[in-house]
Amino acid sequence: MSITDRYRRYLLLLAFGVLPLLLPAQELDTVALSIDAGDDYAEETAVEVDNRAYQQQEIKEHYLWDRAVPVPVDSTEVWWNNGGLVGRSVPPAVLKELRADKRLQYDLEQKENKAPSWLGVALLAILGFLQSIRIVIYIVLVTGLVLLLVFFLRQQGYRFSRKPVETDAAGNMEEDPGVGGYEKQVQEAIAAGQFRLAVRYLYLQALRQLAERQLITLTRDKTNADYLRVLLQTPWHRPFASLTRDYEYIWYGEVDVNAAQFSRIHGQFRQFINDLVSQ
Secondary structure, eight states: OOHHHHHHHHHHHHHHHHHHHHHHHHHHHHHHHHHHHHHHHHHHHHHHHHHHHHHHHHHHHHHHHHHOOOOBOOTTSOGGGGTSOOBOOOOHHHHHHHHHOGGGOOOOOOOOOOOOOHHHHHHHHHHHHHHHTHHHHHHHHHHHHHHHHHHHHHHTTOOOOSSOOOOHHHHOGGGOOHHHHHHHHHHHHHHTTOHHHHHHHHHHHHHHHHHHTTSSOOOTTOOHHHHHHHTTTSTTHHHHHHHHHHHHHHHTTTOOOOHHHHHHHHHHHHHHHHHHHTO
16 A cells, blocks of 8 residues: 555545534534524514604604693703703893893884974865865755755746645636736725735736737636746746745745835836836
């Protein structure tokens, strides 16, 4: 047997003796790795659980902060550990120092208050007075407009009395005494002191004179306003409208007339009849 063959045998025997020792070592390493991996997984799981609990606690605490009511607590404590917001007060010394700091005292431009002029004061006073009596002003204006309208309509010969204008003497031709007959009745009424009746006869006499001049037509169904409308385009409309107004006021208004008042009215009728006859 050669030396080479001997070495080969020794190497084989050494290999068979060492292999059994190597196999348990590998198994131990595998088991150790498995144990280490399990420990790492347990540690990671524990960390995840802690993180979730921490997040839930943080969210819960923030939710409670929105509903927390500040309470006086010791400012040396950590507000995070109190589970909510806490009230803090500024020490008087710090507050005094802040108030005394000129850098925090902002200069605001103040507009100079100018005294109003006397004209402005007068206008404001007038406007205020008119504002306070505006209802009275409206009433006065409306009343004035109504009176002007009534005056204008009466000048045109319109009446506002519900009682129709009677023209019985002028319309009833059978009882018409004529111009001379009316003059006699006027004088009799004056002598008896019946001035209101005398005014009526004077008005009927004026109607008869207008009919004699063919300016109107006396009929039973016409009123004084109808006669005035006929005279509207003539120069006799205005004076006869004034006489009609006085006549209706005295006769239909049943107004007593004294001697002085009748004298003035009598003169107006005489002037109208004289101008009409001399035309």
